[in-house]
Amino acid sequence: TAVMAPILLNCMGNDQNEYIKQQVQVKNPYLDTMEEDILYHFNLSTKTHNLPEMFGDIKFVCVGGSSNRMKAFAQFIHQELKLPGNPEEIKDICEGTDRYCMYKVGPVLSISHGMGVPSISIMLHELIKLLHHAHCHDVVLFRLGTSGGVGLAPGTVVITDKAVDYSFCPRFEQVVLGKVITRSTELDEGVASELLQCSSELQNFPAVIGNTMCTHDFYEGQGRLDGALCSFSHGEKMEYLRRAYEAGVRNIEMESTVFAAMCRVCGLKAAVICVTLLNRFEGDQIASPHDVLLEYQQRPQILVSHFIKKRLGNIV
Amino acid sequence: TAVMAPILLNCMGNDQNEYIKQQVQVKNPYLDTMEEDILYHFNLSTKTHNLPEMFGDIKFVCVGGSSNRMKAFAQFIHQELKLPGNPEEIKDICEGTDRYCMYKVGPVLSISHGMGVPSISIMLHELIKLLHHAHCHDVVLFRLGTSGGVGLAPGTVVITDKAVDYSFCPRFEQVVLGKVITRSTELDEGVASELLQCSSELQNFPAVIGNTMCTHDFYEGQGRLDGALCSFSHGEKMEYLRRAYEAGVRNIEMESTVFAAMCRVCGLKAAVICVTLLNRFEGDQIASPHDVLLEYQQRPQILVSHFIKKRLGNIV
Numbered sequence: 001t002a003v004m005a006p007i008l009l010n011c012m013g014n015d016q017n018e019y020i021k022q023q024v025q026v027k028n029p030y031l032d033t034m035e036e037d038i039l040y041h042f043n044l045s046t047k048t049h050n051l052p053e054m055f056g057d058i059k060f061v062c063v064g065g066s067s068n069r070m071k072a073f074a075q076f077i078h079q080e081l082k083l084p085g086n087p088e089e090i091k092d093i094c095e096g097t098d099r100y101c102m103y104k105v106g107p108v109l110s111i112s113h114g115m116g117v118p119s120i121s122i123m124l125h126e127l128i129k130l131l132h133h134a135h136c137h138d139v140v141l142f143r144l145g146t147s148g149g150v151g152l153a154p155g156t157v158v159i160t161d162k163a164v165d166y167s168f169c170p171r172f173e174q175v176v177l178g179k180v181i182t183r184s185t186e187l188d189e190g191v192a193s194e195l196l197q198c199s200s201e202l203q204n205f206p207a208v209i210g211n212t213m214c215t216h217d218f219y220e221g222q223g224r225l226d227g228a229l230c231s232f233s234h235g236e237k238m239e240y241l242r243r244a245y246e247a248g249v250r251n252i253e254m255e256s257t258v259f260a261a262m263c264r265v266c267g268l269k270a271a272v273i274c275v276t277l278l279n280r281f282e283g284d285q286i287a288s289p290h291d292v293l294l295e296y297q298q299r300p301q302i303l304v305s306h307f308i309k310k311r312l313g314n315i316v
Numbered sequence: 317t318a319v320m321a322p323i324l325l326n327c328m329g330n331d332q333n334e335y336i337k338q339q340v341q342v343k344n345p346y347l348d349t350m351e352e353d354i355l356y357h358f359n360l361s362t363k364t365h366n367l368p369e370m371f372g373d374i375k376f377v378c379v380g381g382s383s384n385r386m387k388a389f390a391q392f393i394h395q396e397l398k399l400p401g402n403p404e405e406i407k408d409i410c411e412g413t414d415r416y417c418m419y420k421v422g423p424v425l426s427i428s429h430g431m432g433v434p435s436i437s438i439m440l441h442e443l444i445k446l447l448h449h450a451h452c453h454d455v456v457l458f459r460l461g462t463s464g465g466v467g468l469a470p471g472t473v474v475i476t477d478k479a480v481d482y483s484f485c486p487r488f489e490q491v492v493l494g495k496v497i498t499r500s501t502e503l504d505e506g507v508a509s510e511l512l513q514c515s516s517e518l519q520n521f522p523a524v525i526g527n528t529m530c531t532h533d534f535y536e537g538q539g540r541l542d543g544a545l546c547s548f549s550h551g552e553k554m555e556y557l558r559r560a561y562e563a564g565v566r567n568i569e570m571e572s573t574v575f576a577a578m579c580r581v582c583g584l585k586a587a588v589i590c591v592t593l594l595n596r597f598e599g600d601q602i603a604s605p606h607d608v609l610l611e612y613q614q615r616p617q618i619l620v621s622h623f624i625k626k627r628l629g630n631i632v
Contacts, residue, residue: 030542118534216434240493
């Protein structure tokens with residue numbers, strides 16, 4: 001096969017580099033037959049916007065739940081990459097809709113996705129179509145989030161090994177036309193270890209690699225005793241968290257399984273980086289002072305910024 | 317039992333009216349033992365805010381996905397109820413967080429809930445706790461949304477009879493500590509017929525009562541051919557929609573089952589009113605002009621406003 005490779009490359013055209021580029025793979029045979037594709041929740045369309053011109057140079061996509069946080073990240077990465085212009089004047093590309101916000105900073109796209117699997121899944125469908133229409137290649141996706149920690153000190157950053165469901169399995173159940181299908185939720189191991197290496201290069205930066213449990217609600221599904229509904233005891237809660245810990249779960253959030261599953265199907269390298277706001281073995285309420293929580297939330301941003309700068313050669 | 321009733325009432329205290337008030341029932345024995353309850357995603361707390369004073373007079377809670385739309389509804393109902401003050405100056409009670417927005421207009425609370433079951437479920441847990449802490453009673457909840465229509469002309473308002481899942485069953489599956497439990501999703505029949513009566517009193521107001529299917533994603537789960545992933549044919553899509561129609565489904569959205577289930581468990585009368593933005597038998601993309609979509613989105617607001625004014629005696 002080593003002998004065959006150059007011949008194959010030549011068959012694909014003169015530009016050998018073009019061939020090895022990792023394209024974004026939409027898995028929909030109908031898409032390229034459509035005259036127009038309206039990305040409804042972004043308020044963008046292939047007819048009204050020149051997507052290759054607007055987004056063709058994107059190499060890193062960073063997503064997170066809160067719109068304020070993703071705007072702050074865009075301004076932060078603007079400063080970190082020492083790009084020209086005023087970071088305060090960054091414009092929301094999706095300003096015609098309030099479903100998501102989107103900021104472009106050089107090769108970095110920063111997008112909010114709201115809370116929960118359905119909300120991030122709508123965003124991911126339209127993002128993957130956007131990257132496809134814009135002919136992007138070699139893109140890495142990061143989810144930068146907040147989470148509940150399982151046996152970790154608050155403020156610890158968890159780089160996700162496997163995204164697991166409520167029974168600690170690395171799978172995502174998707175309903176397609178009334179039938180349940182299962183997708184794998186494995187993430188890119190290389191990106192995860194590269195992120196762990198980055199964390200060791202930062203000072204006083206507590207980070208671990210562990211499994212991340214993704215639930216479909218914040219209260220009963222995560223074993224909280226402080227929701228409007230609670231039918232279990234403190235002991236039963238602790239037992240469930242203990243079993244999660246034994247299965248390698250180090251944090252709990254609400255989007256990682258579908259994020260991992262969709263990126264995997266579409267050939268996108270992806271990582272999940274969430275800071276823990278509390279240790280769930282010690283409580284349910286997020287009671288830390290505002291400024292402490294704000295500092296915690298900057299940690300995934302600092303880590304991903306370091307990763308991006310290294311990849312771009314800004315750090316030797 | 318007719319003879320027993322007065323005796324029972326007397327046992328409850330002097331104020332007979334107090335007894336027949338419909339209280340909000342949180343189903344959590346731990347809640348009233350907590351020293352403080354932080355409603356994290358509202359940025360409110362029982363210690364820092366006087367919830368009975370702020371919210372005690374609430375009688376109608378209107379929720380919807382989009383924050384802009386729920387702000388517009390707050391301004392609209394302010395005018396409709398002819399309340400003093402400038403509707404433009406309405407303040408977001410949750411302005412310290414970007415997870416949800418919340419506006420209070422006399423006895424009406426208007427709150428955004430984002431997209432999908434997990435996002436509205438977090439909001440509902442904290443809303444039901446808020447109503448409980450504020451000692452609210454006789455509250456009616458409305459979800460005002462947008463949806464895909466099934467065999468209806470775009471712009472038709474669907475008042476939900478039953479909220480059903482992807483297999484057209486009126487149930488919501490909730491994971492509690494790793495186990496799946498099932499909750500009923502029946503809504504209040506009385507409120508639904510009262511809303512249909514209201515719609516007949518408005519001019520040129522197309523409205524029907526029908527079942528609403530709630531899915532966990534917008535593309536594959538709703539049978540769209542225009543997502544980043546699509547593994548089925550046009551014929552299979554049409555067949556699924558036909559089966560939905562035969563099961564009484566008239567529209568598809570992403571929040572109704574958990575909304576119905578949680579309101580039912582907590583003794584809250586609730587209704588779901590969604591306008592259809594397109595007829596899914598005819599397509600998948602939401603391609604109507606912006607001003608047409610905007611007018612459609614006002615229809616659930618006009619209907620619920622009429623209901624509220626009638627209940628308050630503003631309309632004879």
